[in-house]
Amino acid sequence: MKKLRTITIVIQRVSITLSVFWAAMVVIQLTSITPKAILSPCERTCNRAEWPRICRYRFVVEKRTFIKSSVDHKSIISDDEPAVGVGAGQFDGSAGNRHHYLVNGKHTGPTLNVCENDFIVIDVENRIPGQSISIHWTGQSQRRTPFMDGVPMITQCPITSFTIFQYKFQADRVGTHLYHGFSSEERNLGLVGALLVHSVYEQTKHPLTRNREEDIVWIISETNGNILFNGRRRMVQYVKPGARYRLRVAYMAPAGRQDCERWLEIEDHRLTVIAVDGNLMEPLLVERIALSDGGRVDFIIQTTGIARDYVIRVVAGENKANGSCGILSQRFQQHGKHALASMFVFRLKYVGPGTAAQRLLENANDALATAAILSEEAVLTGQQKQQQQQRRQLRLGFNSGQTLCDEDFPVDPFRRQQRLEQQVCLLDARANYADGVGGTMENFPLALRDVDRHIKLVLSKRKVEREMLGDQFHEISYSVNGFSFIFPSVLMLPNLANSELKPHLCSNSSGHRQVPRKCHQQADEQCECVHVEHIEAGHRVELVLINEDQDSDHSYHLHGHRFFLLAATRCDKGCARKLDTIRRNFDRPLQRDTIKIARSSLVVLRFIAGNAGLWMLRDLGAQPGWSRGLDVLLSVGGAIDFPENFPSCRNFIGPKYFLI
Structure with missing residues (x-):
């Protein structure tokens, strides 16, 4: 009897367990928790209770040459957001015959909107005859999928003409990001688009972004002296009065002009900066923002x-070396700011006059502000009035490209305040960790206060004389630690131990310098090799970039990781000595994945190498090909599950005896 009762209890418990299991399966099957394959678009309000979705897209990439007089503007300009009223555009054909890259038939590809942790599947078809391409996804860690990072010959074979490559990865980094062709020419001439990864925090909890009207994306590029917004030389951005908008801005620098600043201004509007490279920062109210190559700024x-109508201006800065920033700067000097703004017509247009109550409120606020200024000026001395007027003439700007604005970080509070009134640079800004990312609100992450691995990279260039066709020529040779980077002949990520690859690798890792045998006989020339720095998985890394080039700034993008900007200084001589004494900032330093190193200066970055794979420290100024020698590969150890039947690219060496 007791045995029968035990059997009955077991059967009941098994039945209850199976019933609960099948009920759960039915609920999952009939609700939206099940991942879905969603065709473009995948935009929605993010929900923590919802499982990540699978978002599918297809890109067809073409390269076309347009003749200015016969261009059908309407058929090739971007028009992804008709609701925000991007007006009649003019395609950049000022140079006569010029080629451009089209994504799905448009200059500047469509904007991808996904939620955090969504899975993205994109089929990229290359319809460019005789040219291979690859697509990089900025800001995404590619954790568990380093072979989807889009670096040709390193993580994948280039997508050859008339073939399709499918990118598949998880969007795990929130913020404003980009997808673009790997070469600088491709991203400057149209093979670029925005990848927006939304989060529940920014949509529902962030005080400045939760009640916004909508997101507006501007991809600003410059070709042949023409400023383009989303591929247009003319744009009217329609907005509603009395509303809040989040603008997501990315900038593509012109070829060879990394050191020229471009300032973005919106007439009679203050800009509240909230994020750089997708990473939140303490809100900063400014009147203009400096743009840097590859960088993204949200405000x-x-x-x-x-x-x-309010004018949107892109004002040219000055080149420190020769006082000129190319064609745009020359037009700016000849015609003045307002005349230049009319040449490139970008306007912010209010739709409707607004309510009468709103106009009365605005007039009341203006009257109160004027009264406050007059009452303040009544008690000021003559010298104080003059100082106040001078300060009002200063344009407070956020320079997202410069790490520091003057030679040293000012200790004197008055000097520091005076500088902040003119310009805020990256070392002046502070990160916002309120969403729990990166540490507490007050402190720098404790894990990175100590370092396991120091990497120092010295950027340099020299002039090399050549004789050709009976005449003397010279070329500029760039190098990092004496190594001039070249791409390998075999796919590198799955073949690090390949005997065909090893003779071309060079490194400063493990305390000794590894130089290929071919470079031993090249005493007078820099060594061309695949420059790799090896890092153990999980190590805390301090990366120091020293730019010994006295003529040019250099912009870099780190793949697979984000870094904290801790310090920067100018060092015309003796960078090594300054490195030992430079003060590192542990008070909420900014996180970024792009950085500009000014001429004759150094920057100190830190990150945790927790992502196994081959990650490129990419020189964004390489023109027109893949590299000019200033790239470096960071090899982070760890197991990688490579997909089966992944395409491989190799040299073909025929058999010893052929056709015999």
Whole structure:
């Protein structure tokens, strides 16, 4: 009897367990928790209770040559957001016959909107005859999928003409990011688009982004002296009065002009910067923002002015070396700021005049502000009034490209405040960790206060004389630690131990310098090799970049990781000595994945190498090909599950005896 009762209890418990299991399966099957294959678009309100979705897209990439007089502007300009009113455009054909890259028939590809941790599947078809391409996805860690990072001959074979490559990865980094062709020419001439990864925090909890009207994306590029917004030379951005908008801005620098600043301004509007490279920062209210190559800046505007058109300006900065920033700067000097703004017509247009109550409120606020200024000036001395007027003439700007604005970080509070009134640079800004990313609100992550691995990279160049066709020529040779980077002849990621690859590798890792045998006989020339720095998985890395080039700034993008910007200084001589004494900032330093190193200066970065794979420290100024020698590969150890039947690219060496 007791045995029968035990058997009955076991059967009941098994039945209950199976019933609960099948009920759960039915609920999952009938609700939205099951991952879905969603065709473009995949935009929605993010929900923590919802499982990640599978978002599918297809890109067809073409290269076309357009003749200015016969271009059908409407058929090739970007028009992804008709609701925000991008007006009649003019395609960049000022140079006569010029080729451009089209994604799905448009200059500047479509914007991809996904939620954090969604799976992205994109089929990229290359329809360019005789040219291979690859697509890089900025800001994404590619954790567990380093073979989807889009670096030709390193993580994948280039996508050859008339073939398709499918990218498949998880969007795990929130913020404003990009997808673009690997070469600088491709991304500057149209093979670029925005990848927006949304989070529940930014949509529902962030005080500045939760109640916004919508997101506006501007991809600003410059070709042949023409400024383009999303592939257009003319644009009207329609907005509603009395609304809040989040603008996501990315910038593509012109070829060879990494050291020229471009400042973005919106007439009679203050800009509240909230993020750089997708990483949140303490809100910063400014009047203009400096753009840097490959960098992304998010800011908020509040439309509370009079209903009219406001000019959007991209103002040219000055080149420190020769005082000129190319064609745009020359036009700026000849015609002045307002005349230049009319040449490239970018306008912010209010839709509708707004309500009468809103206009009364604006007038009341203006009257109160004027009264406050007059009452303040009544008690000031003559010298104080003069100082205040000078300060009002200063344009407070956020320089997202410069790590520091003057030679040293000012200790004197008055000097520091005076500089902040003119310009805020990266070392002046502070990160916002309120969403729990990166550490607590007050502290730098404790794990990175100590370092396991120091890597120092010295960027240099020299002039090399050549004789050709009976005449003397010279070329500029770039190198990092004496190594001039070249791409390998076999796919590198799955073949690190390949005997065909080893003779071309060079490194400074493990305390000794590894130089290929072919470089031993090249005493007078820099060594061309695949420059790799090896890092153990999980190590805390301090990366120091020293730019010994006295003529040019250099912009870099780190694949697979984000770094903290801890320090920077100028060092015309003796960078090594300054490195020992430089003060590192542990008070909420900014996180980024792009950085510009000014001429004759150094920067100190830190990150945790927790992502196994081959990650490129990419020189963004390489023109027109893949590299000019300033790239470096960071090899982070760890197991990688490579997919089966992944395409491989190798040399073909025929048999010893052929056709015999």
